[in-house]
Amino acid sequence: MDFNYTLKFRTFDQLLEDVTIDLNTFALENMIEPQQLIKVAKRVTYDLGLRINMTKEIILEVEHHKVKLPDDFYTMNFGSICGSFQEHVGYQHGGTTIVEVPYTEVPSTVDICAAPTVNCSTCNANPCNHTAACQGHVPDCSSTVIVPGYDPVNPYGDTCIRPRVFSNCKGEKFELIQLLPSGTTRVYDALIPLRFRASQDIECDCPNLYLNTPNTAWLKDGFLHTTFECGKVYLNYQGALEDESGNLLVPDHDEINEYYEYAMKQRIFENLYLNGEDVSQKLSLIEQRLKVARNYALSIVNTPNFAEMKGLWMANRRAQYAKYYDMFKSFNYNSMRIL
Numbered sequence: 001m002d003f004n005y006t007l008k009f010r011t012f013d014q015l016l017e018d019v020t021i022d023l024n025t026f027a028l029e030n031m032i033e034p035q036q037l038i039k040v041a042k043r044v045t046y047d048l049g050l051r052i053n054m055t056k057e058i059i060l061e062v063e064h065h066k067v068k069l070p071d072d073f074y075t076m077n078f079g080s081i082c083g084s085f086q087e088h089v090g091y092q093h094g095g096t097t098i099v100e101v102p103y104t105e106v107p108s109t110v111d112i113c114a115a116p117t118v119n120c121s122t123c124n125a126n127p128c129n130h131t132a133a134c135q136g137h138v139p140d141c142s143s144t145v146i147v148p149g150y151d152p153v154n155p156y157g158d159t160c161i162r163p164r165v166f167s168n169c170k171g172e173k174f175e176l177i178q179l180l181p182s183g184t185t186r187v188y189d190a191l192i193p194l195r196f197r198a199s200q201d202i203e204c205d206c207p208n209l210y211l212n213t214p215n216t217a218w219l220k221d222g223f224l225h226t227t228f229e230c231g232k233v234y235l236n237y238q239g240a241l242e243d244e245s246g247n248l249l250v251p252d253h254d255e256i257n258e259y260y261e262y263a264m265k266q267r268i269f270e271n272l273y274l275n276g277e278d279v280s281q282k283l284s285l286i287e288q289r290l291k292v293a294r295n296y297a298l299s300i301v302n303t304p305n306f307a308e309m310k311g312l313w314m315a316n317r318r319a320q321y322a323k324y325y326d327m328f329k330s331f332n333y334n335s336m337r338i339l
Helices: 013-023 024-028 038-048 259-274 278-299 305-326
Strands: 009-012 054-062 067-068 072-084 085-089 095-104 173-180 186-188 191-193 216-220 223-226 231-239 249-251
Touching: 009 013, 009 067, 013 038, 013 249, 013 259, 038 249, 038 259, 054 067, 054 223, 085 259, 223 231, 249 259, 259 278
Parallel strands: none
Antiparallel strands: 009 249, 054 231, 067 223, 072 191, 072 231, 085 186, 095 173, 173 186, 216 223
C-alpha cells in the first residue's frame, strides 16, 4: 500500500455495529462490552503500522521557546520555520487549513510573445496587449507587465508572482498556503530549515535530523522546544486515528476490515469462555480465521508501491556496481613500477 493511497476511515462505533450484527444473539443478551474492545482495535491499528495513519499538518505559534503539540500527534515526518508571508482576503470557511499546492518550474527565460506559461496565465500581457517583439506593437505603449490582484475564486495567491517553494521528504515541490477561519489567506514566501534532535517521536528517515542549521528544535513531554524565542513552525506529522471529536477511527478497507472484526470477535468469545460460557468451539473457529485475516491484512498494508520497488532496485544496482565494476577505484596506479 502506498503512503499516498487514499484510505477511508470509519468510527469505532460503526465497526462495533458490524460485529454486533454478526453476533446478534449475544448482543441482545447484553453480553458484549464495548469498553473491552477499544483496546483491541487500538492494538490492531498498532500492529498494521504507520502506513494506515493519517498524514496531517499544522502551523504552530512558538512562544517563549516552546509550544504544545497537537492532541492527535503520533510521530513527526518533517518540519520547517515559516518565514515572511503575504496576506490576502478571500472567501469565508470554517477551520484552519494548510494547503500544499503542487508547483511546476517555469523556464528561467520567459518569451513575452509566447503563449501563457504553466504557472502564469496573464503575465505575458502589457496594458496594450502588445510588446516590442510582437506583431502590432504600439511604440508609445508601456511594456510593463501587469500583475493582477488577488482573486477570491483562486485563493492560492497571485498567479503571476513566481512563488517560493520547498521540498518535502520525497523531493516534491510545494507552495505553503494557510487558510484562516476569518477568510484570510497567508502565502508564505520562504521556509527556513530547522534541525531536530533525534527522538522516538520522529521518523528515522526524517530529513530534519540531518540538517546543519543554527536553529534547532526537539520534542519532549508533548511540547515542541526551540532555540529561538518566538516564531511559526510548520509541522507535517502522522496523526493518531481520531476525528475532530476525539472518536477512535479505524481503516475502512474491504480486506482489512475482517482483521478488525475477527480480532474483536476473538476477544468477545475469550471473555465469554472465561466467564463460564460454553463457546470453546466458536473460539477455536474464530482464532483460525483471525490468523488468516491478519496475514492477509499485513500483506496488503506492507506491499511496496512502484516508487519503493524502484528505489530498492537502484540501491541494489549501485551496490553491485561498487562491488564488481568500481572495485579498482581506490587503487593507486602511480604506485606501480616497471622493473
